[in-house]
Amino acid sequence: MSSGLRPVRSATEADLSAELLVRMHGLMLKARLLEERLIQMYKQGDGYFWIGGPGEEAFNVPLGLLIDKGSGPQHDYCHFHYRNSGTLLAMGAEPIDALRQMKNTATDPYSGGRNFVGHYSRREWNVVPVSSPIEVQYSIAPGTALAQKRAGGRGISIVTGGDAGTAEGDFATCLVWASRPANPLPLLIIVTNNHYGISTRSEGQHGETRISDRARAFNIESKTIDGNDPGVSYRELAAAMDYVRTERKPFMLEAVLSRLHGHSSASGANAVLDEADCLKGFERTMEERKLMTRAQMDTLRAEFTLELQEAHKKVRDEPQPTGDTIFDHVFSERDLVRGDQ
Amino acid sequence: MSSGLRPVRSATEADLSAELLVRMHGLMLKARLLEERLIQMYKQGDGYFWIGGPGEEAFNVPLGLLIDKGSGPQHDYCHFHYRNSGTLLAMGAEPIDALRQMKNTATDPYSGGRNFVGHYSRREWNVVPVSSPIEVQYSIAPGTALAQKRAGGRGISIVTGGDAGTAEGDFATCLVWASRPANPLPLLIIVTNNHYGISTRSEGQHGETRISDRARAFNIESKTIDGNDPGVSYRELAAAMDYVRTERKPFMLEAVLSRLHGHSSASGANAVLDEADCLKGFERTMEERKLMTRAQMDTLRAEFTLELQEAHKKVRDEPQPTGDTIFDHVFSERDLVRGDQ
Amino acid sequence: MSTMVQAIRLALHVAEERLGVTDIFGEDVGPPLGGAFTATQGLKTTWNSPLDERGIVGAAIGLALAGQRSVAEVQFCDYIFNSIDLLKQGGMIHWASNGDWNCPMTIMMPVGSGIRGSIYHSHSFDAIATHIPGFKIAIPSTPREAYGLLLSCIVDPNPCLFLVPKALMRVRSQPGEEIPGEPGDDKALSRLIDAPLGDRSKWQPQWPDTPDLFIKLGEARTVRPGRDLTVVSYGRTLPVCTRAAEELVSEGVEVEVIDLRSLWPYDWAAVKASVQRTGRVLFVNEDTEVTNFGEHLLRRTVDELFYELLAPPKLLAGAHIPGIGLADNLEMASVPQLASIRTAMLDLARSQP
Amino acid sequence: MSTMVQAIRLALHVAEERLGVTDIFGEDVGPPLGGAFTATQGLKTTWNSPLDERGIVGAAIGLALAGQRSVAEVQFCDYIFNSIDLLKQGGMIHWASNGDWNCPMTIMMPVGSGIRGSIYHSHSFDAIATHIPGFKIAIPSTPREAYGLLLSCIVDPNPCLFLVPKALMRVRSQPGEEIPGEPGDDKALSRLIDAPLGDRSKWQPQWPDTPDLFIKLGEARTVRPGRDLTVVSYGRTLPVCTRAAEELVSEGVEVEVIDLRSLWPYDWAAVKASVQRTGRVLFVNEDTEVTNFGEHLLRRTVDELFYELLAPPKLLAGAHIPGIGLADNLEMASVPQLASIRTAMLDLARSQP
Numbered sequence A, B: 001m002s003s004g005l006r007p008v009r010s011a012t013e014a015d016l017s018a019e020l021l022v023r024m025h026g027l028m029l030k031a032r033l034l035e036e037r038l039i040q041m042y043k044q045g046d047g048y049f050w051i052g053g054p055g056e057e058a059f060n061v062p063l064g065l066l067i068d069k070g071s072g073p074q075h076d077y078c079h080f081h082y083r084n085s086g087t088l089l090a091m092g093a094e095p096i097d098a099l100r101q102m103k104n105t106a107t108d109p110y111s112g113g114r115n116f117v118g119h120y121s122r123r124e125w126n127v128v129p130v131s132s133p134i135e136v137q138y139s140i141a142p143g144t145a146l147a148q149k150r151a152g153g154r155g156i157s158i159v160t161g162g163d164a165g166t167a168e169g170d171f172a173t174c175l176v177w178a179s180r181p182a183n184p185l186p187l188l189i190i191v192t193n194n195h196y197g198i199s200t201r202s203e204g205q206h207g208e209t210r211i212s213d214r215a216r217a218f219n220i221e222s223k224t225i226d227g228n229d230p231g232v233s234y235r236e237l238a239a240a241m242d243y244v245r246t247e248r249k250p251f252m253l254e255a256v257l258s259r260l261h262g263h264s265s266a267s268g269a270n271a272v273l274d275e276a277d278c279l280k281g282f283e284r285t286m287e288e289r290k291l292m293t294r295a296q297m298d299t300l301r302a303e304f305t306l307e308l309q310e311a312h313k314k315v316r317d318e319p320q321p322t323g324d325t326i327f328d329h330v331f332s333e334r335d336l337v338r339g340d341q
Numbered sequence C, D: 001m002s003t004m005v006q007a008i009r010l011a012l013h014v015a016e017e018r019l020g021v022t023d024i025f026g027e028d029v030g031p032p033l034g035g036a037f038t039a040t041q042g043l044k045t046t047w048n049s050p051l052d053e054r055g056i057v058g059a060a061i062g063l064a065l066a067g068q069r070s071v072a073e074v075q076f077c078d079y080i081f082n083s084i085d086l087l088k089q090g091g092m093i094h095w096a097s098n099g100d101w102n103c104p105m106t107i108m109m110p111v112g113s114g115i116r117g118s119i120y121h122s123h124s125f126d127a128i129a130t131h132i133p134g135f136k137i138a139i140p141s142t143p144r145e146a147y148g149l150l151l152s153c154i155v156d157p158n159p160c161l162f163l164v165p166k167a168l169m170r171v172r173s174q175p176g177e178e179i180p181g182e183p184g185d186d187k188a189l190s191r192l193i194d195a196p197l198g199d200r201s202k203w204q205p206q207w208p209d210t211p212d213l214f215i216k217l218g219e220a221r222t223v224r225p226g227r228d229l230t231v232v233s234y235g236r237t238l239p240v241c242t243r244a245a246e247e248l249v250s251e252g253v254e255v256e257v258i259d260l261r262s263l264w265p266y267d268w269a270a271v272k273a274s275v276q277r278t279g280r281v282l283f284v285n286e287d288t289e290v291t292n293f294g295e296h297l298l299r300r301t302v303d304e305l306f307y308e309l310l311a312p313p314k315l316l317a318g319a320h321i322p323g324i325g326l327a328d329n330l331e332m333a334s335v336p337q338l339a340s341i342r343t344a345m346l347d348l349a350r351s352q353p
């Protein structure tokens, strides 16, 4: 039964099992190493441009674990931006595919060498193509949520983007459309707030105390959380998703987190030292709580590093798309609505 | 001295002089009769399209009286929409000029017969051209306010628009830009809420309890008022303007009011009977408070009616613009920044 | 005989009943109004959106991604210029995902001059539309074609723009050009499917039984044959071209008039064959004339048929000015009218090196 | 010798010091970055805006209405497609107010391909820009022209678009084409006006004394003369055309290359005179080729010079696809490159009926 505007209650820390925490650590570590490998590829000339999510693993990994992955309105639709590599990894994506997109090979499953790295797209998982113009995903997400509202069930739409981008009208569009009294939508509206848009600090540009206050104005339930803590992120995401799945209403979650290699390769992609590193913090906690030893973590790191190294080597030899393919897929002959595959 | 986020205090009812109330009544009456004349012109074929503000006089007239009219940043910039005829009248515009625009004559001082009625434009009064695409004025107004902030003094920018239009991203843009911590702007953000966008009731489309709550999210002072009461409107506008002029910060005012002839001639322009009529209400008050007699008001009405009738006749004989003028004013040779006139 | 607006309503009814359309939406599209031009009255899947074109286009894309067929209306094409990025996005989803995703949606909008729409309700959209890759674009000039082209847009697995010439919305079918199944009597059709004035809360339309008639995107229609000159047009100017052509018969000039009706893909074969026969071609549309789709058609003509041309191919289009002024004289001078079209035809038919 | 990006910076400095510019703003335009391409480093009136192109264009219009001269940057032209309505608005303010108001502003944006910008950082804007009446539009191909054209845009009483070819941002002036007053030595100029890496909070640029050099909008530049073929280009493709022309000398073909540099108004007199001499003309740009500004130029050529042409005029432009793919092969195949330009030139120079 619907409980109306009941406050969203998250689980307590104790509710997260050791197994889950170990799993999250593994994925966070792998996500970080993946980004570091991608940066290295850029620096070695194995790609023209890097952008990604190092520093967001504590939030993006739980998000990926909690998404109901699949195709069609009974599963979750994912409207991501360019920092969601950790989420894809947690959903089960192969790291080598990110390397393929980095090297724009013909084998890149997300765009066939057409798009920048981190611009995921995967229909079998409802991951819609990531757009370089930022924020447009916030105008598009209500459409999939509308279909899900009508379909019933527990499928929801999830949209992510950065703090600076909320200045675009699309973010307001998302709030307006999600909260229409005629048809509130099962839409989880996420903003990852790293306090920067490229070089511009948010403090001079944003008059809101919290970005999540903007949702409140529309009577959308919202919360601002510490996105650098994977436990908090998991619990708050689980609670928010449960609310959206059950109530079929929007929820907005603002996650405050770090940007550990600057904006992108356009700003050098070098490691930043003055921001909290969620992975380091989580590894300390895991040690303190005796869930893993330093040695175990080192072994894991070595394993993943090797795996990524192998993948890098492999991708180097894969073919590039040829020039005569530029006209492929301008139009489709295949009718997905009718059921073609 | 700046008093920070002090609440905006409006005057009490007693502070409005009898003289002012009589003056407001005259302008409200004239504004109403002007709109009725314009509608009649439309119905008689003396114009292709009517849109205007009957029902908004109790708000628009005080607004016009309080505006600091003039040219350049030391005076107020007016970014209006298509329902501000009462405001222009209160600022001193000649009613016949509205008739000229209605009949798209070459003598129309606002657009030379190019634009729809109600699309004012008057550089000597800082009234910037009204745009048919709605809401764009909310994206433009921060620009004039920026110039005024730099110029110092007490000049402010004023932007008006409807409730439905706040769903456009431009409204959010206005809130974002007005409240930048790096440079808050002297901008009075007005929304006239008649609960309709053409045929669409706001209740199904707007999840906000009050539209003015959206400003609150940006820490912009705001208020929702009864725009059908000219006393309330005058006092609240005076207080809001004083705040913006003095603090050099934005304020948002939402005025709830009526739409007495539907959206425009596209929806028939016929009188609506189930909405409160601010003029009737005010006339009752004026009688009750013995500020005017019914007979005085009837005389006034007869006078204005005659004046408008004469104006209508006159405009009928005025020339239309000729086809060969379409290329005039695509580009300007005159440099206003340098001081050309 | 239906008007174009009734034909669109009939097509939308068929589409929601039999072709899987789930959402017909936009500003004032649902009850009580049923569209600024009444095109969406009485339909069962209509709803009113917020006043937000970006949201409308965005929601249409989202619905398409979720496998729903929708028809989204933008009240006038004049209002979509804040959403060109989203159109571009819709047009690239299939291509950018290397063929993985589709974006099947139809965006419907009134275009053009002819109703004294003044500066900002008279714009055309053919130039910008054809400059956005990935979209199919249709623009009807008769009610029957509106019906058949709209149905083709709706079932197409790609994003489509359906542009409706405002000036032709109230124009009726000609005998022989009815939609199969529509009652022959105008009044009878109106009684069935036009909402009454006043309270409509209890009104129910009665839909005549009209078929799934698809007019293929990419096929032009030769409205009249002629040996002296080819005229290629679409939308509001098309029937004006036809009238001008009829008038020129008395001057001994036989003009072939082609209704392009689908701007992308477009029927180059039909244009080419005609120009090869006549050696002279005039392109007519009412968008502003600089960087105009007619210039593309003209370029292709020169590219492929240069040595077969008997005279320089011409474009007659709208004046390159910011809008169309309200006064009658201004509108008449801003976009092609019967007289200017007639003159352009005659000049071209008679031009000698 | 300055790069184009340094030339822009020098011009902006002159503009804020002597020409009354009050605001140079946009995303990341102010400190610490000074622009995604460093064009706005060290200037005194720069500031960072919210991440909102509609707000940027809107504020520029508002500033113009308030009598301020501003230069607003949109970080890549690819991001302005959500604000075309506002550009249209800016372009019509003077006209819609029947000459009462002006809207003097300069909007600056990087355009085009050449930096592996992938799908959404490689767009051109010349087609859409020239379809918006009321704007003047400039696009430089050398640092000196960037300097002179930008200054002309800034002092113009009308709204101007200043399009900067991304591929040419780091290209240096050629000897003889310096900006008067710039130090001859690259390193010296860099020491004066390039911000250091790392902490810049204490850095102050030292501006060389450069003059108010205006390159008139509407005047083309003949880059090299030639008798066999006219090539009209601008932006990234211009220097590629010049190189191709130089290569063709050895084949005995003399190509005249014209840099249009101002797209509106454009120098029709220069193009016409050249085509009248050569009888053959190739238009080259990298925007997508359907409803392309080159098609306008070609149409005008056919309109006025049909009987003087020795071969069909041609357009070489970008493929009509939704974007430019990231992989090198994809970019090369999507927009004109040296080889394709050379071939097009040779084919046209040698074509016989």
Ligand SMILES: Cc1ncc(C[n+]2csc(CCOP(=O)(O)OP(=O)(O)O)c2C)c(N)n1
Residues within 6 Å of the ligand: A083, A132, A133, A134, A135, A161, A162, A163, A164, A165, A166, A192, A194, A196, A197, A198, A263, D027, D051, D075, D079
């Ligand atoms: C519409 C649009 N405008 C500008 C840009 C250029 N740009 C790319 S990312 C970015 C900053 C985004 O900041 P934020 O939204 O906070 O996300 P973050 O990168 O910090 O995660 C900018 C300005 C863009 N990609 N799209």
Ligand SMILES: Cc1ncc(C[n+]2csc(CCOP(=O)(O)OP(=O)(O)O)c2C)c(N)n1
Residues within 6 Å of the ligand: B083, B132, B133, B134, B161, B162, B163, B164, B165, B166, B192, B194, B196, B197, B198, B263, C027, C051, C075, C079
């Ligand atoms: C960008 C844009 N979209 C749509 C329209 C069509 N339109 C004109 S007025 C209007 C309704 C406006 O409602 P509201 O903002 O509440 O103002 P009101 O007319 O009620 O004063 C609409 C949809 C328009 N003019 N511009």
Ligand SMILES: [Mg+2]
Residues within 6 Å of the ligand: A162, A163, A164, A192, A193, A194, A195, A196, A197, A198
């Ligand atoms: Mg950020």
Ligand SMILES: [Mg+2]
Residues within 6 Å of the ligand: B162, B163, B164, B192, B193, B194, B195, B196, B197, B198
């Ligand atoms: Mg309203």
